[in-house]
Structures are given as C-alpha cells and as structure tokens.
Amino acid sequence: MPQLLILHRQKILLISLLAAALLLASALLGEPKTLADIDWIDVLGEGGSALAVGFWMLMILGSRPAGRVTNLLTLGLGFMFLAMWADTLDEFFHLASSQAWEPMVESLAMPFGIGVLTWGLWHWQQEQLAIRSQLQKREQCFRDHLWLDGLKQLGRVDQLEKALAQSWYFPDEVRVLVMAELEGFPHFERRYGHEEGDRLLRESAELLMLNLRSGDLLCRYARDRLVISLPQTTPAQALHLVGQLRAAVEHFAFRDESTGQVLKQNLIVGVAVRQPGDTPGDLIQRANLAVRMAASGSGQSLAS
Amino acid sequence: MTATAVGRAHWLEADQKCLPLHAHSARLLNLMLGSGLSEHKLLRGSGLFAEDLSRPGLMVSPQQVHQLLRNARRLIQDPELSFRWGMGFWPGYQGAVSEALASASCLREALQRLSDFRYALSPLLIPRITTDRHYCYVQWLDGFGAGDEHAFLVQAQMAALNAFTQASLPELTWRFFFTEPVPASIAAHQVYLGEQLQFSAGVDVMVIERDWLDVAWHSDAASQRFTLAQAAPAMTLSEAIYERLHRCLLREEAELPGLTVMAAELHMSPATLKRRLSRNGISYQGLQDAVRLHRSLYCMHVQGWSNEQIAAELKSGGVANFRRAFRRWTGQTPSASRAAVSLSAPMPLADESEWLAAEPQTPPGRLSQ
Numbered sequence: 001m002p003q004l005l006i007l008h009r010q011k012i013l014l015i016s017l018l019a020a021a022l023l024l025a026s027a028l029l030g031e032p033k034t035l036a037d038i039d040w041i042d043v044l045g046e047g048g049s050a051l052a053v054g055f056w057m058l059m060i061l062g063s064r065p066a067g068r069v070t071n072l073l074t075l076g077l078g079f080m081f082l083a084m085w086a087d088t089l090d091e092f093f094h095l096a097s098s099q100a101w102e103p104m105v106e107s108l109a110m111p112f113g114i115g116v117l118t119w120g121l122w123h124w125q126q127e128q129l130a131i132r133s134q135l136q137k138r139e140q141c142f143r144d145h146l147w148l149d150g151l152k153q154l155g156r157v158d159q160l161e162k163a164l165a166q167s168w169y170f171p172d173e174v175r176v177l178v179m180a181e182l183e184g185f186p187h188f189e190r191r192y193g194h195e196e197g198d199r200l201l202r203e204s205a206e207l208l209m210l211n212l213r214s215g216d217l218l219c220r221y222a223r224d225r226l227v228i229s230l231p232q233t234t235p236a237q238a239l240h241l242v243g244q245l246r247a248a249v250e251h252f253a254f255r256d257e258s259t260g261q262v263l264k265q266n267l268i269v270g271v272a273v274r275q276p277g278d279t280p281g282d283l284i285q286r287a288n289l290a291v292r293m294a295a296s297g298s299g300q301s302l303a304s
Numbered sequence: 305m306t307a308t309a310v311g312r313a314h315w316l317e318a319d320q321k322c323l324p325l326h327a328h329s330a331r332l333l334n335l336m337l338g339s340g341l342s343e344h345k346l347l348r349g350s351g352l353f354a355e356d357l358s359r360p361g362l363m364v365s366p367q368q369v370h371q372l373l374r375n376a377r378r379l380i381q382d383p384e385l386s387f388r389w390g391m392g393f394w395p396g397y398q399g400a401v402s403e404a405l406a407s408a409s410c411l412r413e414a415l416q417r418l419s420d421f422r423y424a425l426s427p428l429l430i431p432r433i434t435t436d437r438h439y440c441y442v443q444w445l446d447g448f449g450a451g452d453e454h455a456f457l458v459q460a461q462m463a464a465l466n467a468f469t470q471a472s473l474p475e476l477t478w479r480f481f482f483t484e485p486v487p488a489s490i491a492a493h494q495v496y497l498g499e500q501l502q503f504s505a506g507v508d509v510m511v512i513e514r515d516w517l518d519v520a521w522h523s524d525a526a527s528q529r530f531t532l533a534q535a536a537p538a539m540t541l542s543e544a545i546y547e548r549l550h551r552c553l554l555r556e557e558a559e560l561p562g563l564t565v566m567a568a569e570l571h572m573s574p575a576t577l578k579r580r581l582s583r584n585g586i587s588y589q590g591l592q593d594a595v596r597l598h599r600s601l602y603c604m605h606v607q608g609w610s611n612e613q614i615a616a617e618l619k620s621g622g623v624a625n626f627r628r629a630f631r632r633w634t635g636q637t638p639s640a641s642r643a644a645v646s647l648s649a650p651m652p653l654a655d656e657s658e659w660l661a662a663e664p665q666t667p668p669g670r671l672s673q
Contacts, residue, residue, distance in 0.1 A: 158489065186391070190471060194335065194388065222384055222495035288494060 008061040008074065015057070015078040019085050022105065026086075030093035043091045050084035053077055069123045076117025083109035160219040160227055164280040167231065175274050176238040177283050178228040179291035180208070180245065183266040183299070185224040192256070197224075200254055204265065211248045212241075227287065235273045235302060242269045242300060270294045273304035315545040318370075318448040318584045321363040323427045325356075327398055329369050332376060332389045333357065339380050346375055366428055366448035373453040383489060387496040390460030394468040398424050411469060411476065412517040415442065418465070429461045430547045436606065439647070440517055443509040443598070447544035449585020455484040458508045463496050465510060473521035478512050481505035481645070485635075502645055506597050506634035511647065545584050546591070553595045559619050560595060563588045597633040600626070604638065605645045611638055 057077040064070045086105045095102050167173035182188070182204060189197035201224055208226065209218055217229045230238055249267040256263055270290025274283050290303035316322050323329070336346050343354040350371040356362055376385060395406035401424045408414035415433050418425055430445040444461050446454050462480060469476045479500040480493075486503040487493070493501050543551075552569065553560055561569070566588070567577040581588055596618055603609040603617060615626035630638050 186467060187471065189391065190467070194392070195338070198338075222491040223387075225491075225495045288499070292499070 008066065008070070011061065011071070011074045011078070012058075015054075015074075015081065018078075018082055022082065022086055022089060026089040026093040026095065026102070029099055030095040033092060033094050037094075038091055043088065046084060046091065047088040050081055050088050053081045053084060057081060069120060069127055072116055072120025072123060076113050076115075076120050079109045079113030079116060081113075083113060160217065160229060161280050161284070163217055164229060164283070168280060171274075173231050174229065174280075174283070176230055176233055176235055177272045177274070177287045178230060178238060178242060178269060179221065179225060179272070179287040180228065180242075180267050180269045181223075181225045181291060181295070182249075183268050183295070188263075196257070200263075200265070203254060204249060204252065204267075207248055207252055208245055208267075211245055221288075225291065227284070235271065235304065238271050239300075239302065242271060245269065246300065266299060268294045268299050270300075271302045273302065275304070314542050315548055315580075316366075316447075316542050317545055317580065318366045321365045321368075323364050323366065323369060325352075325362040325364045326360070327396070327424065328389075328393060328427065329364060329372055330357070331392050332372060332385075335385065335388055336376055336380060339382075341379055345379060346372070348375060350375070366450075369428060370448070370450050370453050373450070373456050377453070377456060383487065383492045384496070386456045386459035387463040387492055390463035391467045391496070393460070393464035394425065396425075401425060405468070408472075410518050410520055411440070411473070411512070414469065414472070415440070415517075426461060426464075429457055430544065430550075431461075431465075432550075435514055435517070438514055439511050439606070440514050441509050441511050443507060445508075445546065445550060447546050449546070451585055455482070458482065458484070459493075462508075462510055466497055473516075473519065476512065476516055478510045479647075481507055481509045481511070483508055504635060505601070505645065506641070507601055545580060546586055549581075549586075549588075549591055550595065553592065560592050593629075593633055596620070597630070600630060601641075604642060605647045614638075 054077075057074055060073050060077065061070065064073075083106050086102060086109070090102070090106075164174055164177075182200070185197070185200075188200065205218065205220075205226060208228075212218060212228065213230075215231050217231075219227050219229075221227045230241065233241070246267045246269060249265050252265055253262045254265055255261065268291060270287055270293060272283055272287035272290045275286075278286075286303050290301050293303065294301040333343075333346060337343065343357070347353060350364075350368045352364065352368060352372075395402040401421045404417045404421060405414060405425065408417055415431075418431055419433050422431055428447055428450065430447045432441075432443040432445055434441045434443070442465065444458050446457070450457050462478075466478055469478075477498055477500065479502070480497050481502045482505055484503060490501065549566065552566065563577065564574045567574040570577060572580075578588065581591075600614045600618060603614045609617070611623045611626055615621075615623045618626060620626040620629060627638055630641070634641060636644075
C-alpha cells in the first residue's frame with residue numbers, strides 16, 4: 001500500500017492543502033466558539049464521517065494504479081471529505097452571516113463530490129468488466145482449482161459440459177475436444193511430493209493458457225488431466241494447435257526448487273472429433289479415450 | 305467353527321487409540337492444511353488439538369480418524385481429496401513395514417505383505433485377498449463402521465493399491481467395483497484408477513487377472529536390506545471386531561449362525577455382543593447380509609450361476625425371496641446387476657475361492673500358491 005500511495009502524492013497533497021486552507025480561512029475569518037458553545041455530539045458525528053471518507057480515499061489510492069478511474073474516485077471522495085471537513089470546522093468557529101463562502105463550500109462540494117464519485121464508479125465498473133473478460137480464460141481454469149488458490153470447489157467438468165451444451169447445437173462451434181496430461185505425472189508426484197506436483201500443474205497450465213487463443217477454454221478434468229475446448233476449429237487446425245502446445249511444454253524449463261535442475265516435461269494430448277449423434281458427455285469420454293491412446297502411443301492421438 | 309478357533313482374544317474397537325496419527329492421518333491433514341483452512345476447523349470434534357499434531361508417537365482411535373474424514377469431506381468439497389490422500393500411502397514411511405512392501409518382487413508377494421502387515425498398512429479397511437482360477441480379488445471391508453465416510457476410505461485405499469502396483473508394473477490394470485452409487489462426476493475415479501469402474505456393485509473389490517500375480521516387477525532395490533523379522537511387531541495387533549466376526553461367518557458353509565449362537569461361540573451374552581457391535585456402528589443383521597451378498601455376487605458374476613442356484617446355495621427360501629433380498633442389499637435386481645458387470649464370460653468353476661493369505665497371523669513369507 002505505501003508504494004502505491006507514492007503514485008498519488010499530488011492528489012493527496014491537493015486535498016490536504018485544500019483542507020488546510022479551509023481550516024486557515026475559518027480560523028482567520030471566524031471567531032472561535034467557547035467550549036460551552038461547542039456541540040460535541042455534532043463534532044463526533046461530522047468529524048467522524050469526514051475522517052471515514054478520508055480513510056476510504058486513502059484505501060482506494062493505496063490499492064489502485066494511477067489513471068483516470070483513480071482520479072475520479074479520489075476527487076469524488078476528496079470533495080465529499082472537504083464538505084464534511086467544512087461542516088466540522090463550523091462547530092469550532094463562528095462565522096458572520098456576511099461570510100457566504102462557507103455554506104457554499106458545504107452545499108456545493110458535497111453534490112459535486114457525489115457526482116464525480118458516481119461518474120468514477122461507472123468507469124470503474126466498465127474497467128472491471130473488461131478485466132473480467134480478459135481473465136475469463138484463466139479464471140475458468142483456476143477459479144475452482146481448490147488446492148492451487150484455496151477457492152471453493154465448483155463443478156469442473158460440469159462447467160465445461162455447460163459451456164459445450166450452450167453451443168452444442170451449432171455444429172461448427174464444437175467440432176473437437178482436447179484432453180492433455182503430463183507424461184509420468186504420478187511418478188513425478190511420488191518422487192517430489194504433492195506440493196511440487198501442484199506447482200508443476202499450476203505452471204504448466206499457465207503456459208498452456210498463454211499458447212491458447214482467446215475463445216478457447218481450459219478446464220481441469222482431474223489430477224493432471226486438462227480438458228480444452230476449441231470452438232470453431234477443424235480437426236486439422238486442432239492438431240496443429242496441439243503440436244504447438246506440446247512444443248511449448250517441451251521447451252518449458254521447470255526447475256527443481258532445491259537443486260535448480262531442469263525437469264523436462266512432455267505433454268500427452270488426445271484430440272476427439274465430434275460424431276453425429278454425440279452428446280457432450282460422449283465427446284468428453286472420446287477425448288478420454290484419445291488421451292489414453294496417446295499415452296500408450298506416440299504422445300498424440302486423434303479419436304474420430 | 306470351534307470355540308478355540310475364535311478364542312477370547314481382545315478385539316480392536318472403534319474408540320480404541322490404536323492408530324499412530326503420523327502413519328496415514330497426518331498426510332490427510334497436510335493436504336487439508338494446503339487448502340488454507342485453519343487447524344482448529346479441520347480438527348473440530350476429533351478430540352485433537354493443533355499442538356497434538358507435532359507430538360511424536362501420538363495414537364488416535366478409528367473414530368477420531370472418521371471425524372477427521374467427516375471434516376475433510378464437509379470443509380473441502382474436493383472429489384479428488386480421497387485419491388490424493390491414498391496416492392501417498394504406500395510404500396510410505398513406516399520403517400520396516402514400508403520396506404517390506406517396497407521390496408516385493410511381484411504382485412503376489414506385495415499382496416501377501418499387505419495382508420501380513422495390514423494393521424500398519426491399511427488400518428481402517430481390511431483387505432480380504434482371494435484368488436480363484438482366473439482372478440485375484442482384493443476386497444475392502446470396513447473395519448470400524450465408517451458410515452458415510454466409507455466411500456471416501458475405499459477411494460483412498462483403492463488409489464493407494466493402484467498407485468503402488470502401477471508404479472511397480474505400469475501394465476497392471478485393475479477392475480474396480482464400488483458399493484457407492486455413480487458419483488456426479490466420475491472424472492477423479494477415471495483419472496486416478498482407470499476406466500474399468502463399476503458403481504452400485506454391492507461390494508468394494510479390485511479384480512485382476514491371476515496371471516499378473518507372478519509377473520516379476522521392478523522393486524525398490526535400496527530396500528532389500530529389510531528382514532521380515534524387523535517388520536514382525538507390526539503384526540501383533542488384534543483384529544477389528546468386524547474382521548473377527550466376518551471371518552467366523554465366512555467359515556460357515558451352511559446357514560449362517562444367529563446372534564445368540566455367535567455370542568455363545570465368543571463366550572459372551574447376546575446383549576454384550578449386540579452392545580459391542582452397535583458401539584462400532586455394526587449390526588449383526590447387516591454383517592450377515594454382507595456375507596450373503598458377497599457370496600451371491602461371486603456366484604453370480606464369476607461362476608455364472610442362475611438365481612435358482614444361488615437361492616439354493618444361500619438357503620434363502622426360494623428365488624423370489626433371493627431376488628427381493630438382493631434388491632434390498634444393492635438397490636438393483638439380479639438381472640440389472642448381471643447386465644452391468646462383465647467379468648468376462650461365465651466360467652465353470654466348481655471349487656470355492658482359495659485364500660491367498662488365510663489367517664491374519666500367518667507367518668510372513670508363507671504363500672499359498
């Protein structure tokens with residue numbers, strides 16, 4: 001958080017200066033109230049709100065990169081803070097009725113701040129939607145991968161089945177399904193333990209994702225078996241893509257953390273071609289068959 | 305059956321602290337902790353505390369382990385957890401016992417050692433290993449009334465044996481039969497065990513062609529130092545109560561003895577036997593039913609008998625009665641079960657199945673060929 005706050009030094013400085021200016025103006029132009037005149041409940045309520053809003057502002061600044069959305073959120077909260085700050089100062093200084101600027105600050109800064117904050121939140125939501133669609137491919141693999149990220153378990157194969165079912169009746173959409181696993185993974189896990197096994201899986205899955213196209217969907221089937229749906233792809237294209245995936249894994253330098261030694265990995269891939277009359281479940285099972293064939297054969301197979 | 309065959313030996317019961325925590329359960333806790341849950345939550349209700357985990361030589365009871373499994377299933381709804389747990393069982397880190405298993409030179413030897421050292425290697429489920437002319441069967445019996453945790457334990461134990469034998473000889477492919485109904489997703493079963501899976505089978509058994517028993521496999525050369533004498537103390541534990549009764553019932557060729565007869569054989573009153581059984585989550589009727597069911601499944605699927613023949617064998621009072629009983633035990637009719645299971649073509653087998661390891665106390669190394 002502190003490093004990120006440095007990014008926003010100017011904004012923090014601006015708001016602090018304005019707050020200080022308000023304090024100064026009130027002190028110079030108004031008369032301090034006597035202790036008996038001060039309504040401490042108001043001070044607590046208004047001052048507390050001002051502090052809370054100021055704290056929100058710092059929290060947002062501390063967790064966001066610099067940019068338009070951040071500027072809008074900060075300015076919005078900043079003006080709300082100033083309005084409440086002016087309100088709080090009101091409790092300490094008595095201003096003559098000729099001093100019209102003070103109620104102006106209060107009644108204008110608040111709606112202005114709220115307006116800017118709303119505008120900022122709208123942009124923030126757009127930003128979230130964009131990030132989500134970008135992350136979707138990654139998320140669908142990892143969201144439910146319990147021991148990799150500690151999130152709750154959802155359906156895994158179900159999720160892929162759902163995605164397949166959605167586009168099932170557009171035959172060009174789903175023509176192939178790919179299953180992949182790492183060669184000798186049980187042996188690896190036995191030798192290096194399940195923590196290292198999980199790390200290998202996580203890193204390999206990341207690598208595969210980098211090599212997939214934006215519409216492709218990578219899910220975990222079980223253990224090291226991954227299932228990849230390739231929409232609008234012919235078997236020939238799928239085989240080409242699969243070749244690239246295998247090459248990527250072959251060149252992947254997964255290192256043993258303790259010795260630094262590179263542990264070579266190979267990807268075994270089965271491609272299943274959809275047949276007339278198939279259900280999504282049939283296609284998944286054919287892909288399972290394909291990957292088993294690949295394991296006992298050349299490492300790559302096509303089941304049609 | 306004679307009284308001397310049964311004896312008055314002590315039985316292990318579900319609330320006895322007879323299992324070293326660090327042998328199997330610790331690995332499960334380790335996997336669970338990896339999910340980021342607090343130790344406090346994982347241990348809730350088990351009578352264990354976080355500081356116990358680092359105590360060497362801590363013993364726990366089967367009931368405590370069952371509670372851990374219950375917590376695991378409830379807190380971590382991961383269909384792979386049982387398999388991941390079981391994968392690391394064997395050969396394991398249990399000194400001479402693990403070495404004994406690792407140094408087996410073929411499946412027959414490995415199964416013999418599993419049977420000899422089962423108190424250390426498979427403390428909660430009892431492996432019952434039999435062979436006939438064509439197949440070798442490893443059946444998993446619930447030793448301590450695991451209840452809802454039974455399926456989880458079976459998955460772990462089957463994954464353990466499968467992983468161990470495949471590491472030694474990758475060509476070994478078992479067929480798996482489960483009492484559990486078809487799960488929502490069979491992905492984990494498929495990937496950890498293989499494709500030959502049969503659910504709602506009425507029995508938890510792994511089957512492999514007998515020819516594989518004596519195929520030499522790669523064994524861990526480093527562990528040849530092991531001597532059977534070193535591992536012998538692991539065999540001195542008593543049987544679980546279920547195991548004892550099951551073994552008595554299996555010996556009965558004719559009609560199974562009732563509770564009163566059995567209690568007399570065991571030198572106790574029927575009320576005492578009943579109480580001790582229920583304390584372990586076992587009903588005598590359920591035990592008898594299980595023995596009858598397993599016998600009828602064997603006759604049906606391996607020997608290819610008709611319902612009439614099986615009904616006569618079980619003395620169940622006619623085909624209609626047998627059919628009704630079978631349905632009650634498995635949830636499906638005999639014909640549905642026949643259609644679902646394909647243990648190759650029916651084979652004319654006259655002889656009863658032979659024990660690979662007849663008695664739990666058999667000295668190691670003696671194999672019935």
